[in-house]
Amino acid sequence: MTMIDELVPQPENTGTRDAIRRTAHAHRARRVAISRVMMILCGIALVLTSIPLVLLLIQLIVRGSSQLNATFFTKLPQSPSLVDPNAIGGVLNSIIGTLALTIYASIMAIPVGVLTGVYLAESRSKLAATLRVIAQTMAGAPSILMGLFGFTLIVKYLQIGFTAIAGSFALAVLMLPVIAISTEISVRNVPDTLREAGLALGAKPHKVSLKVVIPSALSGIVTGCLLAVARAIGETAPVLLTIGGGYLNEWRPLNPVSALPLSIYMNAKSEWPSQRAQVWGIALVLVAFVFVLSLTARIWASRKQKRNS
Amino acid sequence: MSTSTSKIASQREELAEINSASSSRGWYQWLLIGVSVLFAVVSISFVGSIIIYSIPAWAHPGTLLTGKGWQSPTGPFGGFAMIIGTFETSLIALVVAGIVGLGTSLSIVFLVPGKFRNIIATLVELLAAIPSIVYGLWGFLVLAPWMLKTFDPFVNKFPFASTIFGSPGQQFGPSLMLASIVLSVMILPTFVAISREVISAVPSEIIEASYSLGATRWQVIKDVVLPTAKIGLFGATFLALARATGETVAVALVAGGVANAQFHLLYPGTSIAAWIATQFGEAQGTEVSALMALGVLLMLINFSLSLISRSLVNRQRKVLARV
Numbered sequence: 001m002t003m004i005d006e007l008v009p010q011p012e013n014t015g016t017r018d019a020i021r022r023t024a025h026a027h028r029a030r031r032v033a034i035s036r037v038m039m040i041l042c043g044i045a046l047v048l049t050s051i052p053l054v055l056l057l058i059q060l061i062v063r064g065s066s067q068l069n070a071t072f073f074t075k076l077p078q079s080p081s082l083v084d085p086n087a088i089g090g091v092l093n094s095i096i097g098t099l100a101l102t103i104y105a106s107i108m109a110i111p112v113g114v115l116t117g118v119y120l121a122e123s124r125s126k127l128a129a130t131l132r133v134i135a136q137t138m139a140g141a142p143s144i145l146m147g148l149f150g151f152t153l154i155v156k157y158l159q160i161g162f163t164a165i166a167g168s169f170a171l172a173v174l175m176l177p178v179i180a181i182s183t184e185i186s187v188r189n190v191p192d193t194l195r196e197a198g199l200a201l202g203a204k205p206h207k208v209s210l211k212v213v214i215p216s217a218l219s220g221i222v223t224g225c226l227l228a229v230a231r232a233i234g235e236t237a238p239v240l241l242t243i244g245g246g247y248l249n250e251w252r253p254l255n256p257v258s259a260l261p262l263s264i265y266m267n268a269k270s271e272w273p274s275q276r277a278q279v280w281g282i283a284l285v286l287v288a289f290v291f292v293l294s295l296t297a298r299i300w301a302s303r304k305q306k307r308n309s
Numbered sequence: 310m311s312t313s314t315s316k317i318a319s320q321r322e323e324l325a326e327i328n329s330a331s332s333s334r335g336w337y338q339w340l341l342i343g344v345s346v347l348f349a350v351v352s353i354s355f356v357g358s359i360i361i362y363s364i365p366a367w368a369h370p371g372t373l374l375t376g377k378g379w380q381s382p383t384g385p386f387g388g389f390a391m392i393i394g395t396f397e398t399s400l401i402a403l404v405v406a407g408i409v410g411l412g413t414s415l416s417i418v419f420l421v422p423g424k425f426r427n428i429i430a431t432l433v434e435l436l437a438a439i440p441s442i443v444y445g446l447w448g449f450l451v452l453a454p455w456m457l458k459t460f461d462p463f464v465n466k467f468p469f470a471s472t473i474f475g476s477p478g479q480q481f482g483p484s485l486m487l488a489s490i491v492l493s494v495m496i497l498p499t500f501v502a503i504s505r506e507v508i509s510a511v512p513s514e515i516i517e518a519s520y521s522l523g524a525t526r527w528q529v530i531k532d533v534v535l536p537t538a539k540i541g542l543f544g545a546t547f548l549a550l551a552r553a554t555g556e557t558v559a560v561a562l563v564a565g566g567v568a569n570a571q572f573h574l575l576y577p578g579t580s581i582a583a584w585i586a587t588q589f590g591e592a593q594g595t596e597v598s599a600l601m602a603l604g605v606l607l608m609l610i611n612f613s614l615s616l617i618s619r620s621l622v623n624r625q626r627k628v629l630a631r632v
Binding site: 028031035039041042045046048053055056059111116118119123127128131134137138140141142143144146152153156157176180204210227231233235236237261264265269280283286290291294295298 | 335336337338340341342344345346347348349351352354355358359361362408409410411412413415416417419420421431434435436438439440441442443444445446447449450451494497498501523525526527528530531548551552554555556557558561562582585586589600601604607608611612614615616619
């Protein structure tokens with residue numbers, strides 16, 4: 001049966017025309033049926049994705065919120081004993097440790113990252129091209145390698161030992177390329193007309209960069225920094241190899257500190273049910289930190305988009 | 310008129326030259342260059358220090374790559390079990406997350422009504438930002454007991470199960486299978502976030518054109534959207550694979566942490582990154598450098614994956630520019 005012969009108009013023969021119409025209908029029905037089936041499969045995939053993620057979120061919120069109380073936020077952890085298996089204290093030291101690590105890491109990473117990003121955006125040299133490849137590769141490097149780097153350089157080579165500064169250095173190395181890349185993108189997005197207007201008014205290139213380009217790219221730069229902090233705050237592997245941990249209330253750069261992700265990792269493997277339960281509370285606090293940072297970053301970015309359009 | 314425009318154009322070029330002229334570099338230019346060089350130095354010493362500390366372990370490269378036991382603290386240190394574990398878990402996770410994730414992003418773009426699309430996209434990106442330790446925790450405290458009670462007995466009912474998954478009575482909950490499941494749940498949001506973006510970047514003109522020719526929704530997806538987005542989707546896949554191979558703490562919690570050189574999925578195992586994390590605390594001397602050597606291996610795997618994915622994403626940009 002050749003379609004072409006059938007499609008030649010034969011007005012005399014109404015039977016053939018009907019046959020053509022019927023075939024076309026059948027084809028259409030088959031295509032529609034296949035499409036339905038495939039779209040249903042896609043919908044099933046959406047449901048399959050949602051189930052574990054929704055379950056995770058619900059369990060995190062339900063189990064986590066039952067752990068949050070005054071002791072949790074204000075007391076130091078203590079080892080439970082057979083006499084009192086529920087005396088586990090709070091996680092104040094981890095909250096303070098995480099804040100300290102994040103602040104030190106930001107102080108190290110943000111200036112270097114932002115300036116590198118500005119250089120990447122404004123220079124057309126070979127150095128910039130090479131740096132861009134390095135930054136993109138580093139941005140995807142596994143975080144455990146940052147931990148190894150912090151360990152080899154700060155803990156071993158410089159003989160500083162397991163300290164907050166070692167951990168925040170590892171986190172800063174993690175944040176650096178992320179900040180550099182996002183800064184480069186937002187500086188690039190500043191329209192050339194702005195730069196040229198500044199130069200036309202006789203401003204020196206560095207004045208244009210500092211007073212025109214960076215201010216108009218600022219919200220993008222801030223967004224990038226917030227996202228980098230949000231990533232660093234939850235990283236476990238780098239701090240696992242560098243900060244030392246412990247139950248003490250410590251924040252000073254040259255002392256061992258604890259951190260929220262580290263105490264999740266340690267307590268999850270605890271043999272005490274009370275400590276295993278407390279882990280959900282720590283995880284909830286950590287996820288809350290991350291969500292607040294990411295949402296702030298998103299709102300900032302969308303506000304900027306509205307202003308531009 | 311035309312002379313004045315060409316004048317403006319040439320002035321523009323001059324300005325650009327002034328902007329990057331090497332003769333008139335002020336303190337600001339030097340600051341930027343200095344900081345960038347600092348960044349380069351940090352990155353190079355990042356790679357360099359790990360390699361330097363790993364050198365003693367490369368005295369026995371054969372043992373490191375194919376050796377089957379890990380005798381701390383004296384050695385020999387065989388990395389075969391970790392290499393198997395890394396590839397097995399991340400490949401399974403990738404296949405699961407790739408298929409389910411592609412369907413998910415297609416349904417977000419083509420099925421979900423427009424007003425919910427942004428909310429779901431935001432939600433997916435937030436889920437992708439959840440620290441991996443939380444996924445690991447969930448796998449360790451929720452999924453592992455469930456596997457032990459429900460999944461393993463169910464799987465072991467099948468006759469082939471003991472050959473593929475390991476013999477009954479050998480399960481402790483944490484296993485390579487559990488690690489693969491946790492990894493696939495973990496990389497799903499990342500994969501969906503990127504692939505959704507790639508899919509919605511396909512120009513709506515060609516989609517509408519094919520609808521107007523009478524194509525069904527699936528035909529549009531199969532014959533227009535997927536071929537256009539193909540390279541970008543491969544890029545997303547490689548990124549997800551890079552994330553799965555480098556994942557540390559989640560795998561350290563749920564894989565069992567045993568250097569078992571075997572392929573059975575229900576046995577406990579470990580991965581390169583997880584092994585570094587679990588062993589580093591007590592390691593001394595040559596064991597540290599053996600762990601560093603595993604780190605070098607992980608670095609090689611990760612860097613090549615990210616190179617591939619980057620070149621694919623760049624090619625996708627060119628493809629879209631042509632459309």
